[in-house]
Amino acid sequence: xxxxxxxxxxxxxxxxxxxxxFGVTLTIGILASMFTALVVTRLVMDILLKAGIIGSEKSxxxxxxxxxxxxxxxxxxxxxxxxxxxxxxxxxxxxxAGLLKGTDKMLGVDFxxxxxxxxxxxxxxxxxxxxxxxxxxxxxxxxxxxxxxGAQIQAQLQTEQDTGEQKLRIDFPLGTGDVDNATKVEExxxxxxxxxxxxxxxxxxxxPSVSGEIQKSALIAVLLALFGILIYVAFxxxxxxxxxxxxxxxxxxLMTGGWFFLSGRELNAPIVAAALTIIGFSINDTxxxxxxxxxxxxxxxxxxxxxxxxxxxxQTLSRTIITxxxxxxxxxxxxxxxxTVINDFAFTFLVGVITGTYSSIYIAxxxxxxxxxxxxxxxxxxxxxxxxxxxxxx
Numbered sequence: 001x002x003x004x005x006x007x008x009x010x011x012x013x014x015x016x017x018x019x020x021x022f023g024v025t026l027t028i029g030i031l032a033s034m035f036t037a038l039v040v041t042r043l044v045m046d047i048l049l050k051a052g053i054i055g056s057e058k059s060x061x062x063x064x065x066x067x068x069x070x071x072x073x074x075x076x077x078x079x080x081x082x083x084x085x086x087x088x089x090x091x092x093x094x095x096x097a098g099l100l101k102g103t104d105k106m107l108g109v110d111f112x113x114x115x116x117x118x119x120x121x122x123x124x125x126x127x128x129x130x131x132x133x134x135x136x137x138x139x140x141x142x143x144x145x146x147x148x149x150g151a152q153i154q155a156q157l158q159t160e161q162d163t164g165e166q167k168l169r170i171d172f173p174l175g176t177g178d179v180d181n182a183t184k185v186e187e188x189x190x191x192x193x194x195x196x197x198x199x200x201x202x203x204x205x206x207x208p209s210v211s212g213e214i215q216k217s218a219l220i221a222v223l224l225a226l227f228g229i230l231i232y233v234a235f236x237x238x239x240x241x242x243x244x245x246x247x248x249x250x251x252x253x254l255m256t257g258g259w260f261f262l263s264g265r266e267l268n269a270p271i272v273a274a275a276l277t278i279i280g281f282s283i284n285d286t287x288x289x290x291x292x293x294x295x296x297x298x299x300x301x302x303x304x305x306x307x308x309x310x311x312x313x314x315q316t317l318s319r320t321i322i323t324x325x326x327x328x329x330x331x332x333x334x335x336x337x338x339x340t341v342i343n344d345f346a347f348t349f350l351v352g353v354i355t356g357t358y359s360s361i362y363i364a365x366x367x368x369x370x371x372x373x374x375x376x377x378x379x380x381x382x383x384x385x386x387x388x389x390x391x392x393x394x
Contacts, residue, residue, distance in 0.1 A: 003232060003245075003287060004280040005030050007225035011276060014221035022273040023221070026280065073314045077306050080366040087251060087363065094258020101261070115182050116204040118158075119168045119189070121196040129168070129193055130157060145188040148172055148181060152266065167201065174205070218272055222279075226250070229283060237290060240371040245286050248364035252282045255359075256352045265344050274345045278352030281327070285320060286360040292316050293365075297376060305376045309365050324357040 008030060011023025049055045121129070132138040133155050143150035154171040170189065175181040182203060190198045226246050234242035253275050260271065292312035301308050331353060335346035 001030055001034055001284075003229050003283045006228040006232060007222075007276070007279055007283075010225045010228060011221045014217060014224060016217040022276055026276070073310060074317070076310055076313045076361050077366065077369060080362055080369070083358075083362040084366055087255060087359075091251070091254045091258045094260075094262045095254070098258075098261030101264075113206050114152075114171060114173045115185070116206065117170045117172075117182065117185065117200060118202040118204075119170070119186075119198045120201050121166075121168055121193070121198045123166055126193065126196040129196055133157060141192055142170075142185065142188060145192060146181070146184050148185070154266075154268070168198065222276070225279070233287070233290075237294060238377060240368050240377065241290055243371065244364040244367035245283060245290070247367055248286055248359040249279050249282050251359050251363045252278050252352060252355045255355045256348055259351045260344075260348055263347065265347070268344070271344055271348050274348035274352065277349060278356055281353060282356035282359060285323070285356055286364045288319065289313060289316050289360050289365065293368075305372060305374055306369055308376070309369060313361060313365070320357060320360070324353055327353050 005027065008023050008026035012020060012027055013023075015023050045054070129138070132141070136150075138155050139150040139153045142148070142153055142155075152173050156169050158167045158169050159165070170185060172181055172185055175184075186200055226249060229249070230242045230246045232242075233245050256275065256278055257267075260267070265271075289312060292315055293309055296308050296312050296315075301311060303311070328350070331346055331350045334342055335350050338346055
């Protein structure tokens with residue numbers, strides 16, 4: 001939570017526009033989450049204990065993936081090198097595909113500049129307008145009518161909070177040369193949905209200078225956040241752990257971006273928010289594993305450094321699967337049923353959750369292991385007879 005808070009506070013102060021808004025929201029979310037985990041969960045557990053639902057001989061565990069300590073352990077780090085190479089190869093392929101398409105198809109209105117048009121309409125006569133927007137048919141029809149690439153057109157219905165009325169918002173590029181897309185889009189959308197009595201309320205123009213400022217502030221904020229995480233993790237553990245954590249975060253963002261570009265999607269402000277969310281998720285999972293590795297080193301767990309790491313990874317496996325699994329369920333629901341407006345965000349976060357879980361093992365832990373050349377780091381306590389320690393403690 002501290003590492004995520006470092007990122008969210010920096011984003012709140014350094015970011016602009018949607019990036020700043022995301023930082024504020026993330027900060028509030030972290031504080032609310034900590035309160036729920038420390039107070040509300042404890043209260044519910046106490047109630048269940050007093051009711052005899054848990055804690056008695058009759059009660060059973062809801063889920064435990066490894067109830068028997070004698071079960072064979074997974075040797076995660078056995079495949080660290082091929083997994084590491086494959087990851088960075090996929091990143092290169094993804095960004096290479098994006099660059100081949102050109103920046104005009106990679107960047108959305110928020111970053112490349114463009115128009116944001118808001119239109120009023122008669123909802124009783126709108127017909128299939130809402131269904132067309134959700135299915136993507138609206139963009140396809142507008143692409144055919146105007147000649148603008150459908151990937152560069154974003155459409156959504158917005159509900160006014162005070163009146164409850166719906167408005168149509170369309171984001172699209174500026175145009176090339178002397179061509180102004182604003183007039184073209186307005187004319188064609190009114191013709192396509194003539195019965196809806198569409199009337200333009202507002203037309204905002206996002207110039208390249210404004211979008212460039214958003215890009216610059218987002219980049220500076222993310223770099224400062226990563227630097228803050230690097231310092232904090234180095235203080236908590238040691239430098240090798242900090243480097244492993246930061247490289248894993250960079251890997252997750254780049255991997256998600258690579259898959260995003262391979263899927264032919266367009267980079268916009270919500271995607272920046274998704275990338276920042278991935279940073280928080282990734283560092284959270286990595287820190288949990290690092291804590292268990294440090295704990296095992298200090299109690300003198302037997303074996304090589306790789307053995308200690310594999311032990312920690314197996315001990316945290318249940319937590320990792322449950323946490324990532326529940327996040328995947330909610331994200332997959334957004335992706336399949338959330339509609340076109342949130343589809344890009346859901347896709348980005350879906351890939352990020354999978355990548356973040358994977359990178360904690362095959363990027364962060366692998367870097368720490370290779371940094372120390374397989375030797376136990378200085379924070380480790382001398383290896384002791386764990387049976388003797390157990391007997392003394394008893």
